[in-house]
Amino acid sequence: MVSITSLLTGLLALSSSAVSTAIRRRSITPPEGCPIPTWTVDYFHWFNGSHSLDCIHNQDDINAKGCLCGSNWCEPNPATCNGSMVNVCWTGMPNYQPWGYGPPQTLDIQFADGLTCHDQYIGYRIHDIAHGESNCGYADRGLGRIVAFYGSSDSDSSTGHMDYTLGDGHALKCDNGSSITYSGSVDFELTCTHDADFNATCTAPVFEVPVLSYEWVS
Ligand SMILES: *[C@@H]1O[C@H](CO)[C@@H](O)[C@H](O)[C@H]1NC(C)=O
Numbered sequence: 001m002v003s004i005t006s007l008l009t010g011l012l013a014l015s016s017s018a019v020s021t022a023i024r025r026r027s028i029t030p031p032e033g034c035p036i037p038t039w040t041v042d043y044f045h046w047f048n049g050s051h052s053l054d055c056i057h058n059q060d061d062i063n064a065k066g067c068l069c070g071s072n073w074c075e076p077n078p079a080t081c082n083g084s085m086v087n088v089c090w091t092g093m094p095n096y097q098p099w100g101y102g103p104p105q106t107l108d109i110q111f112a113d114g115l116t117c118h119d120q121y122i123g124y125r126i127h128d129i130a131h132g133e134s135n136c137g138y139a140d141r142g143l144g145r146i147v148a149f150y151g152s153s154d155s156d157s158s159t160g161h162m163d164y165t166l167g168d169g170h171a172l173k174c175d176n177g178s179s180i181t182y183s184g185s186v187d188f189e190l191t192c193t194h195d196a197d198f199n200a201t202c203t204a205p206v207f208e209v210p211v212l213s214y215e216w217v218s
């Protein structure tokens with residue numbers, strides 16, 4: 001019964017959105033007596049500079065040397081460097097904007113329910129902006145909530161993707177006392193503007209992440 005209902009809902013959603021580029025799916029119907037969350041992204045803002053340091057994907061950056069002078073970066077010229085030449089991607093460097101690099105990447109996502117996510121590039125995986133898990137809800141990470149974002153800032157208009165896992169620690173209570181948790185995902189329109197230096201600022205209109213599956217939590 002449940003599966004027929006969700007199949008029909010899925011088909012309806014599919015046909016009514018045939019005109020739009022992205023296929024918008026609706027949330028599932030939760031098991032009887034269970035609450036279901038609504039995940040609405042109110043605000044989405046991603047800055048990816050043309051010269052933001054990228055020690056994860058950019059081999060040139062991984063190989064690059066900088067001049068560490070005191071607690072700052074000086075011109076990376078071995079002949080004039082009055083500190084020491086070091087790899088800009090080594091850990092423990094003063095900041096993520098070595099001499100000659102632009103401002104670091106940032107990602108901000110705000111949900112209507114108050115969840116606020118802020119990522120600032122810091123050179124390792126959990127802050128690998130646009131390649132999966134974001135820093136969203138990092139403070140209560142032990143509770144298992146994960147908001148992952150995938151996208152590209154290279155073109156003016158593209159499709160971003162978001163996966164939302166509520167996590168066992170945020171499980172909701174059903175009327176009969178059972179605990180339930182949810183996850184969902186969505187493709188959304190990503191619009192990027194590029195300045196004269198090709199720094200990209202990407203935004204998205206308000207969108208909802210539909211809840212697509214549930215799991216019982218014991
Ligand atoms: C190194 O040289 C730069 C540029 O000449 C100067 O700004 C900086 O203060 C110097 N740093 C040290 C530690 O002497």
Ligand SMILES: *[C@@H]1O[C@H](CO)[C@@H](O)[C@H](O)[C@H]1NC(C)=O
Pocket residue numbers: 049050051052101102103197199
């Ligand atoms: C854009 O990129 C240039 C070159 O990396 C940088 O100097 C500048 O600060 C950037 N602009 C903004 C608004 O971040």
Ligand SMILES: *[C@@H]1O[C@H](CO)[C@@H](O)[C@H](O)[C@H]1NC(C)=O
Pocket residue numbers: 048049050051129130151152153154198
């Ligand atoms: C971030 O910007 C750089 C420089 O324009 C670009 O090469 C890279 O593909 C961008 N990253 C993503 C995930 O789009």
Ligand SMILES: *[C@@H]1O[C@H](CO)[C@@H](O)[C@H](O)[C@H]1NC(C)=O
Pocket residue numbers: 031032174176177178
């Ligand atoms: C509560 O209801 C769900 C189905 O709606 C069922 O799977 C679960 O076992 C029930 N829990 C209890 C404690 O009866």
